Amino acid sequence: MGRRQDLVDTALRLFYEHGIHAIGINQVLQEAGVAKQTLYNHFESKDSLVEAAVEHRDNLFFDWLETRMNSRPAGREALMEMFDAVHDWFNNRVPTLHRFYGCFFINTCGEYSDPEHPVHKRCAAHKARVFELLKVHARDVCSSETEAEELANALFLLKEGAIVKAHVEGDLDAALKAKAIASRMISPH
């Protein structure tokens, strides 16, 4: 599989579960079974490993969500599928995404609050990417671009809110509640 990917996989898993500053490079190396020099052969610093982990998570998450939404008929059903998908995620039915510890990008921005930091920017880029995916599907049920933008925004806020509620409060049904609210927003009823 390659040492580099081993490092990124292990780093992501540990960073996601415990936060980035709580995890030392030595722990990543030990759990990945890789020598220290190999890490600094592939990455110039811990920060660049962090960036790689964020990028990896971006692809992992986005591809999964896109596939799930595209697996349903275009329009209303595809949009609703997003909530079913994150519901599965919250309830640990998506091994690809690891156990649920909230949103890795939200958590990471909590540790990199400076919006100009490369890591923060990458997290923002991920959210923008997901928002675009939502907009694509929103257009299928809206008669104008403005309307699609507004619907995508509403669904996005509900989804983010559900992630937070599920993680902070441990509400495993947060996604279903968000879905019920979203359902009323998408015509036709």
Add this chain to the structure above:
Amino acid sequence: MGRRQDLVDTALRLFYEHGIHAIGINQVLQEAGVAKQTLYNHFESKDSLVEAAVEHRDNLFFDWLETRMNSRPAGREALMEMFDAVHDWFNNRVPTLHRFYGCFFINTCGEYSDPEHPVHKRCAAHKARVFELLKVHARDVCSSETEAEELANALFLLKEGAIVKAHVEGDLDAALKAKAIASRMISPH
């Protein structure tokens, strides 16, 4: 003001801006201008200082929000005021809450993912408290308890989503967008 409160204030400010694991006890001491032994006189460990900081932020935030909502006529206007309040927060017009770095409780749960950890529990308790506040005001515009619960839930998700969008993506109008969506949910139009 008391050394204890100096420590809690300083710790909260630093934890909020940089994350908890990124801030060492020595930095808190230096910026608070307090000796190390004094800290361990008031707190038995860093973790208990963290708990105190979370508790302090809970009161700071809740009292502020409650006051703002209660300053408006009961019902629809009080509910809408929540979005204006967080809009001011996002745009750094609430000195009490410091500069905006997202939600301290969400960020903190990103570093304390174990739901049984006292710090995580305190964050969950804060969110539950805010939810109850929302429910109180939702009852004023709803004809049944079930309806009030559902409305409060929708507004809560929109608010949490807006916080995330404002912080991660730097969208300073996220609260106003959430408000527009919420507005359509509250009868009478």
Add this chain to the structure above:
DNA sequence: CTTGAAGTAGACAAGTCGGTCTATTTTTAA
């Protein structure tokens, strides 16, 4: 078979971590 790249273990550096301890000074109250 050889050569060079890639990986290994582990010592090492310079600094920080949370936390303890001592010895001294300041503050508070009787």
Add this chain to the structure above:
DNA sequence: TTAAAAATAGACCGACTTGTCTACTTCAAG
């Protein structure tokens, strides 16, 4: 005024931090 309480500076502890360096091994391609 005096005695107790609280705060101070700073040494110290062992463990851990990111990152560098050396010396040795594994492995693949020509």
